[in-house]
Amino acid sequence: MYPHERSLVKRLADKPFALIGVNSDSDKDKLRPRMIEENISWRSFWNGPEGTSGPISAAWNVRAWPTIYILDHKGVIRFKNKRGEEMDKAVDQLLAEMAAEDR
């Protein structure tokens, strides 16, 4: 899944868009070299040392990974669990909505 997310971030680099992660790895030291290897540039909250039982995923009732929420520029939840091409489409739609409002 990293390649898709990498290309999305790259394609929308100059758009009002952000990919924000909530990382649920319990060991940050093991994760760091992996992030360099995989060129993971986006910012992530850390779910804490309890990993998948951490506080953020618990509060958001996340039971499956990955879980994805797509928010519009007002912070409203607009889509859930869209992956791959569907994720691209959803993001493009929200960016277009935003541009139309600005006009």
Next chain:
Amino acid sequence: MRRCLITALCFLPGAVIAQQDAKGVATEAKASGGFQSLSAEYSAARIAAIKAQQAIAGSEEYKALMEKGDSKGAAKLMSQAKPLDMKPFLAKFQAGADAHAGTEDAVPYLCWIAINATKRKLSRAAVDELLQEHIESEGLLTLAESAQFLGAKVGADRYQDVLESLAGGSPHDLIQAHAIHAMALTAMRDSKASAEEKAEALDLLDEVVLLAEGSELAISASAFRFERERLQIGMEAPDIVADDLDGVNFKLSDYRGKVVVLDFWGDW
């Protein structure tokens, strides 16, 4: 006091025999050393059955059939792996329940039958006996923890009654909580339930959280409620305030004004 004594004795093989002699019955379940070892025996048989299936699924012959698209042939080959025969186990657990009938020691056997029986009649009989004879037992927690799956075991027509008996009859908070939780989930998943009924069901989760305070169940009930009330499409996302991977604190709402993909991920 007598009950405690029997519980203690059951862990001593010698004493079990003495007890058998006293009662004049010798059952296979007792001879095999009580609930724990019977349960272990069942788990081992189950794992063996799964492994047999996996072995066939991994064989060249099976792969070749699948590649050819011969699903009939593949299914036939798979049927050579014998499924676990539940009958002897059900008989053994039933024998255990009968040998301890009327005492606390019957509870784990009956719970096992209620949850694992493949025939509705058997599950119902075990559940009925538990509710009628052992409603105050803390051992009913095993049954309560499986409350979500009991509907399929006892049948939809009995399910609500069973949950209500547990919720209303058990003196133990956690058992009540599990039963109420299952009621709430059933109502929320019921396509025929009105919006009002669903809202009531959501309120039941508050009761679960109070009753089960500090338990995993309370955490999952409150998270479930939060998701229903705050994380639906069209709702403003709740803020997240936490550290990033470099230890720098930030907020999800810092990104207001941008389209955001929030991705719960892990490198595994």
